[in-house]
Amino acid sequence: xxxxxxxxxxxxxxxxxxxxxxxxxxxxxxxxxxxxxxxxxxxxxxxxxxxxxxxxxxxxxxxxxxxxxxxxxxxxxxxxxxxxxxxxxxxxxxxxxxxxxxxxxxxxxxxxxxxxxxxxxxxxxxxxxxxxxxxxxxxxxxxxxxxxxxxxxxxxxxxxxxxxxxxxxxxxxxxxxxxxxxxxxxxxxxxxxxxxxxxxxxxxxxxxxxxxxxxxxxxxxxxxxxxxxxxxxxxxxxxxxxxxxxxxxxxxxxxxxxxxxxxxxxxxxxxxxxxxxxxxxxxxxxxxxxxxxxxxxxxxxxxxxxxxxxxxxxxxxxxxxxxxxxxxxxxxxxxxxxxxxxxxxxxxxxxxxxxxxxxxxxxxxxxxxxxxxxxxxxxxxxxxxxxxxxxxxxxxxxxxxxxxxxxxxxxxxxxxxxxxxxxxxxxxxxxxxxxxxxxxxxxxxxxxxxxxxxxxxxxxxxxxxxxxxxxxxxxxxxxxxxxxxxxxxxxxxxxxxxxxxxxxxxxxxxxxxxxxxxxxxxxxxxxxxxxxxxxxxxxxxxxxxxxxxxxxxxxxxxxxxxxxxxxxxxxxxxxxxxxxxxxxxxxxxxxxxxxxxxxxxxxxxxxxxxxxxxxxxxxxxxxxxxxxxxx
Amino acid sequence: xxxxxxxxxxxxxxxxxxxxxxxxxxxxxxxxxxxxxxxxxxxxxxxxxxxxxxxxxxxxxxxxxxxxxxx
Numbered sequence: 001x002x003x004x005x006x007x008x009x010x011x012x013x014x015x016x017x018x019x020x021x022x023x024x025x026x027x028x029x030x031x032x033x034x035x036x037x038x039x040x041x042x043x044x045x046x047x048x049x050x051x052x053x054x055x056x057x058x059x060x061x062x063x064x065x066x067x068x069x070x071x072x073x074x075x076x077x078x079x080x081x082x083x084x085x086x087x088x089x090x091x092x093x094x095x096x097x098x099x100x101x102x103x104x105x106x107x108x109x110x111x112x113x114x115x116x117x118x119x120x121x122x123x124x125x126x127x128x129x130x131x132x133x134x135x136x137x138x139x140x141x142x143x144x145x146x147x148x149x150x151x152x153x154x155x156x157x158x159x160x161x162x163x164x165x166x167x168x169x170x171x172x173x174x175x176x177x178x179x180x181x182x183x184x185x186x187x188x189x190x191x192x193x194x195x196x197x198x199x200x201x202x203x204x205x206x207x208x209x210x211x212x213x214x215x216x217x218x219x220x221x222x223x224x225x226x227x228x229x230x231x232x233x234x235x236x237x238x239x240x241x242x243x244x245x246x247x248x249x250x251x252x253x254x255x256x257x258x259x260x261x262x263x264x265x266x267x268x269x270x271x272x273x274x275x276x277x278x279x280x281x282x283x284x285x286x287x288x289x290x291x292x293x294x295x296x297x298x299x300x301x302x303x304x305x306x307x308x309x310x311x312x313x314x315x316x317x318x319x320x321x322x323x324x325x326x327x328x329x330x331x332x333x334x335x336x337x338x339x340x341x342x343x344x345x346x347x348x349x350x351x352x353x354x355x356x357x358x359x360x361x362x363x364x365x366x367x368x369x370x371x372x373x374x375x376x377x378x379x380x381x382x383x384x385x386x387x388x389x390x391x392x393x394x395x396x397x398x399x400x401x402x403x404x405x406x407x408x409x410x411x412x413x414x415x416x417x418x419x420x421x422x423x424x425x426x427x428x429x430x431x432x433x434x435x436x437x438x439x440x441x442x443x444x445x446x447x448x449x450x451x452x453x454x455x456x457x458x459x460x461x462x463x464x465x466x467x468x469x470x471x472x473x474x475x476x477x478x479x480x481x482x483x484x485x486x487x488x489x490x491x492x493x494x495x496x497x498x499x500x501x502x503x504x505x506x507x508x509x510x511x512x513x514x515x516x517x518x519x520x521x522x523x524x525x526x527x528x529x530x531x532x533x534x535x536x537x538x539x540x541x542x543x544x545x546x547x548x549x550x551x552x553x554x555x556x557x558x559x560x561x562x563x564x565x566x567x568x569x570x571x572x573x574x575x576x577x578x579x580x581x582x583x584x585x586x587x588x589x590x591x592x593x594x595x596x597x598x599x600x601x602x603x604x605x606x607x608x609x610x611x612x613x614x615x616x617x618x619x620x621x622x623x624x625x626x627x628x629x630x631x
Numbered sequence: 632x633x634x635x636x637x638x639x640x641x642x643x644x645x646x647x648x649x650x651x652x653x654x655x656x657x658x659x660x661x662x663x664x665x666x667x668x669x670x671x672x673x674x675x676x677x678x679x680x681x682x683x684x685x686x687x688x689x690x691x692x693x694x695x696x697x698x699x700x701x702x
Binding site for chain 2: 076111231
């Protein structure tokens with residue numbers, strides 16, 4: 001007879017219940033006694049028969065597994081339970097045998113349900129990858145498997161459908177639900193030339209998309225990959241627990257044998273075997289980690305594993321990169337001043353020098369120039385990028401330098417210009433100077449909008465007990481100071497070259513312990529990589545940050561950082577609760593058994609209950625929301 | 632040398648994980664075996680001249696765990 005797990009549990013439950021009633025009523029009907037030697041023998045009664053039946057039905061898989069494992073010379077928990085059950089039969093405790101096997105079966109069944117539930121949010125995510133993609137092939141619509149779509153294919157997506165590629169919109173307008181990537185379910189409007197991601201849904205509208213990334217290269221696939229890997233990366237505590245439990249089980253077995261040799265009390269030794277598996281302790285951590293990762297994924301926060309969460313939860317200092325992180329990262333030119341030349345001339349030459357640069361400041365200058373002067377087609381004859389400082393170049397046979405103050409340290413600058421620069425910087429402006437041959441001929445002021453959420457974020461972080469909020473920037477001290485004042489940042493370090501950011505970070509780590517580095521993964525990649533914990537924001541579409549950061553906020557909403565840190569702390573708290581509870585129960589049980597207050601079935605009951613309580617406690621992490629602690 | 636990942640039925644007790652892992656490691660021809668608890672997977676590196684992935688599945692199934700997929 002083949003039974004499913006559920007059927008087996010139900011049948012055993014009925015039999016156990018029935019035998020319990022008969023036992024309590026002392027209905028020893030159909031009594032047959034058979035003694036094979038003096039007092040030794042069987043007393044067959046109806047309740048006893050039912051108890052044996054129940055034991056066999058609920059225990060058969062346990063015995064089988066125990067036997068199979070034994071063939072590989074493995075002592076499994078099933079073996080210990082089997083020994084206990086057989087032992088119980090020998091001493092005539094049919095009820096105990098039936099109860100223990102039933103409880104073990106029921107416990108395992110309930111545990112599997114809870115564990116499935118814990119893993120569900122991750123599983124749902126993994127199952128939500130696009131199944132079919134509609135492409136336009138020679139004017140005809142054609143349905144393809146995601147693996148058959150190539151870069152450059154034209155993809156059509158209709159209302160309610162899922163987008164199956166990363167791409168650029170060629171035609172159409174739509175409201176998209178990007179929750180699967182960013183965790184934000186608020187629909188986002190996208191039109192021509194907008195970027196769309198695989199895994200997102202069209203709520204209303206219609207899009208024709210040119211695929212730029214397909215299959216495994218899409219942001220969504222990368223998210224899935226990270227999440228899948230992360231769930232089995234162990235937290236540090238877990239490794240200690242595994243070491244402990246490795247000795248715990250054999251330790252209890254030895255204890256059981258020793259007790260039997262000394263006291264000849266088989267009952268006591270058997271009970272010890274039943275509680276020899278520290279199930280609650282072993283599950284205390286991995287289930288909390290999985291819940292936390294699942295919660296993060298649902299909110300657009302990618303975590304690389306349990307150890308990352310642990311570190312984040314412990315960190316007391318958060319260091320931010322400025323540009324693109326606390327600010328939007330899209331600076332605009334606010335003022336141009338010409339010295340001896342017209343402002344248009346300054347703008348034009350600067351734009352030409354920056355032709356090949358991708359730096360956000362360069363982009364801003366080019367943009368402003370083309371807005372004001374129309375498209376500029378001229379190019380410099382020679383350019384040389386000076387990282388962290390600016391650019392040197394030749395245009396119409398004249399040598400130019402364009403960059404920040406540091407590029408000009410060995411040059412005498414007029415007092416009046418210095419004053420002007422300082423004044424601009426103290427209003428939070430970034431200042432770029434243009435030098436022609438040996439003469440400063442222009443000053444360009446740029447400013448970068450502060451992100452809406454930045455101020456609230458820093459307030460929330462302090463409320464959460466983050467001791468220090470630090471800003472690391474390549475920008476000038478005056479504008480760094482300006483921003484720190486506005487945002488409430490405790491310390492700032494300005495004019496840092498990329499490698500100096502790394503040094504500063506290491507210094508902070510030495511001083512304050514685990515330090516979180518938050519950046520956008522573009523110009524702060526080295527610092528993100530080297531930090532104890534690197535958190536990248538705006539991860540969608542940015543492969544680099546998804547690779548190097550330990551935690552990635554998929555959307556641009558830096559406010560989610562509070563959720564990421566809060567979640568990590570909550571996870572640590574829940575793990576601590578779980579471990580404490582599991583240890584108290586384990587030692588309580590041990591003591592209870594030794595002083596003979598806990599018998600076989602009670603021992604098993606408490607053991608299984610403690611496992612389930614630990615699981616349910618971990619499950620709470622799935623529902624964690626940040627609103628409950630800050631706001 | 633060949634690598635294979637088995638998708639197992641959902642693993643619900645960590646002790647089963649240890650069981651499968653040890654059994655695989657003790658099997659002749661297996662160079663490396665790791666069982667991932669949360670994703671319920673077994674990652675095995677083995678010598679295809681000594682053992683096949685079919686044999687590996689047999690080991691896991693004999694222990695009482697279903698193998699759902701292989702890749």
